[in-house]
Amino acid sequence: FVVSGLLAMAGAGYVAVTDHASQRADLLGVVLAIGFAISFAAFLLVSRHARRDATPIGFLFWSAAFAAVPAVLAAVVSGAPVGPVTGRDVAAVALATCCGGTTGHLLVTGSLRRLPATTAAVIRLTQPFFAMLFAWWIVAQTPTLHQALGGIVTVLGVGFGLLFRPRPRGPAEELELLE
Secondary structure, X not given: OHXXXXXXXXXXXXXXXXXXXXXXXXXXXXXXXXXXXXXXXHHHHXXXXXOOOOOHHHHHHHHHHHHHHHHHHHHHHHOOOOOOOOHHHHHHHHHHHHHHHHHHHHHHHHHOOOOOHHHHHHHHHHHHHHHHHHHHHHHOOOOOHHHHHHHHHHHHHHHHHHHOOOOOOOHHHHHHHHO
């Protein structure tokens, strides 16, 4: 599982490095992306723990409700423009929220009923690959050879990790893994 995880991370890293090799790295962008990774890791762990008491839909409902408060506060404090809003803006937000946000979070929260948070996080490494496929399919953004190769290595690494991950030997060990 460890070797497969490293292979998946190497593929994802290869995509990131080769995709942006010609662009200058923006420090704030890197800090924000690291913050996202840390925040989402925390979300996975909290979701995994909460799943014992809450259904995925109930957990997602309260997650979204509480997420609105800091989002509104951040918009007000930063002075970010929040309007005017066009019909196209509303459609884009609705599509992103329903397809990506709600469905994605519902699926990951549901998966945490059956998987450790670390396994869900490793599976999430395939996200850039699927984003690349959707960009190719929906907006005709052709992936580079490096993106395609890195994505394939990532998916293979995740797949091997899932197929060959160690299994708990008994109920006592399984309980230790869940805590």
